[in-house]
Amino acid sequence: MALRQNDAMGSSRDYKRGAIMGLTVAEAFILLTFVLLLLFTWWQADAEKKSLEAARILGDMSDAQKKEVIAGLADGTYEMARELREAGVRPGDRAALADTANYSRFMREEDLQRLLKGAVELSPDTKLTLADAVEITPDMRLRAALQEAMSPEDGLAQVNKRLAAAAAEQERVVGMLDSELGEKIRAAGGAIAADGTITLPQNILFDVGSSQIRNPTFLREFCTPWIRTLQGSGMDISDLKIEGHASSEGMGKQSPEQAYLYNLGLSQERAQNALKTCLGGLKDPEILAWARDHLSSTGYSSARLVRDAEGSEDKDASRRVMFSMEMNREQLIEDIREDLGATGAGGARLLGNETPALRVEAAAVSADVGEAIHPPRRAAPILSSVVPGHDGQAARVIDGDTLAIGDQRWRILGIDAPEMKQSCRKADGSGFACGAAARDALVDLIGNSGVTCEQTDTDRYGRAVGICRAGGRDLGLQLVAMGMAVPYLQYSDSYRVQGEAARAAKLGLWSGDFEMPNEFRKLN
Structure with a gap:
């Protein structure tokens, strides 16, 4: 058991x-x-229970609200709201919502959406770094940095200031001339241009066909205050010039070519006699010495005719004597080059770098200054001397024998002008920039006229070679006749006669000593 x-x-x-x-x-x-x-x-x-609650809420919604919910689910709005909530932005945070609304006023909606989405996707370390940066950056320092970034005192701004100052300086001097001589000049039928050039009708100084001054007293009483005002103006003046101009009419039954050469000699003699009379009226030794350093004369024959609104020659207006002044642009140009060569914002060089807006050709700076200071006489020499052009396109004067019309460069047939970097000597032995002078002569010849070119060949550089005209005038012929270019006999003898006449009259380059442009190119 x-x-x-x-x-x-x-x-x-x-x-x-x-x-x-x-x-x-x-x-x-x-x-x-x-x-x-x-x-x-x-x-x-x-x-x-939640589904029933959601169903109840959806049931209480209007059709428009239901569509909005469906759209929010599809475009990521609710996903973004969830991420913002996880990032610390709460529905009741009105300040954060107000800040977002203020910032969004300056942004497109799609950009704001991308910004917000990108912000919530930042890593925690990055968020902390940005928050620290905002907290430790003084408001004034931030504003100062933005001010400097948005409005840098770069080279271009300084160039604009220099050009504006130069234009204002010239305007001041022109005002002085008008105050001193304006009434007397206008009473004689003359005028003072905006660049300070004074024009007197031929009949005030000369009889028809004569080079003798008909009223020396009037000329002396004009020249003395003219030179005295300019000498004491404080403006850096490089040149004063007395210019003789004529119509296309000659004497008797002269041919156009004979009339041109006759008027060339006559206008040159008139200008020289006017210069002698002006110097003879100066009694102050200091002013006289200054005048001798600055005053010269030249005759243009009919190379610079005055035309009416229809383009026809105004013969009476073309017969004139002009008294012009030139501001010393060499120092101004050098200052501008230094401005453009200075380091701009971000450390980029403003000259010689890859900035397309600042790729300026050799003639650009001088031409730009010429336009800013002498708008009435230089047709439009801004960045390589832009002038009204062929088929409505802008034409640029590159140098004394080269134009650019649109994308095509043109080499004027039969002439050779000094290179832009070439210097020549005047009769008194002083040097001058003859390359720039030839370029300026071409700009003056074109004036406000349209430019047309007829191609005859293409050179080895791909430039079109041809005869170019402005206002019906052969530009090559005019430049050779003025002595600002030589006949290029290697390619054409079309302007041989004009070249020999200019040499005999010692016009332009021929008035002093110079190296033939083709020889200069070989050595340089």
């Missing part, structure tokens, strides 16, 4: 071996499954 009782107890211990909390593995698995079913049932009921 006792043995059976022990067996029963041992069998009970074997049954509980491997139990969990008094339960067998099988019993525990059944219990766990039951609990999971209860949890799933609770989650399903909660989800169903």
Whole structure:
């Protein structure tokens, strides 16, 4: 009896071996499954409750609101809202919302969306760095940096200031001339131009066909205050010039070529006699010495005719004597070159770098200054002397024998002008920039006229070679006749006669000593 009782107890211990909390593995698995079913049932009921709530809210929405919700889900608006919330922007943060609204006024909506999306996607370290930068940057320093970045005092701004100052200086001197001489000049039928050039009709100084001064007293009473005013003006003047001009008419039955050469000699003699009379009227030794250093004379024959509105020659207006002045542009040009060569914002060089707007040809700086200071006499010499051109396109004067019309460069046939870097000597032995002078002569010849060129060949540099005309005048012929270019006999002898006449009359380059342009190119 006792043995059976022990067996029963041992069998009970074997049954509980491997139990969990008094339960067998099988019993525990059944219990766990039951609990999971209860949890799933609770989650399903909660989800169903939320779905019913969402369904209720959607049911209360209008059709327009439902479309807006669907659009927000499709375009990422709600995803962005979630990310902003995670980034710390709360729905009730009105200050943050107001800042965003203020900034967004200056941005397109799509750019603002990209900015906000990019901001929430930044790494935490980056966000911290930006926050620190905003907090530690003084407001005044930030404003100062922005001010400097937005309005740098670069080379171009300084160039504009220099040109404006030069123009203002010339305007001041022209005002002085008008105050001193304006009434007397206008009473004689003359005029003072905006660049200070004074024009007197021929009949005030000369009889028809004569080079003798008809009224020396009038000329002396004009020249003395003219020179005295300019000498004491304080403006840096490089040249004063007395110019003789004529109409295209000659004497008797002269041919056009004979009339041109006759008027060339006559206009030159008239200008020289006017210069002698002017110098003879100066009594102050200091003013006389200054005048001798600055005053010269030249005759243009009919090279610079005055035309009426229809383009016809105004013969009476063409017969005139002009008294012009030139500001000393050499120092101004050098200052401008230094301005353009200075380091601009960001450390970029403003001259000689890859900035397209600043690629200026050799003639550009001088021409630019010439336009700013002498707008009435230089037709439009801005950046290589832009002038009205062929087929309505802008023509640029590159040098004394080269034009650019549109994208095509033109080499004027039959002439050779000094190179831009070439210097020549005057009769008194002093040097002058004859390359620039030849370029300026071509600009003056074109004036406000349109330019047309007829191609005859193409040179080895790809330039079109041809005869170019402005206002019906052959530009090559005029330049050679003025002595500002020589006949290029290697390619054409069309202007041989004009070249010989200019040499005999010692006009332009021929008045002093110079090296033939083709020889200069070989050595340089």
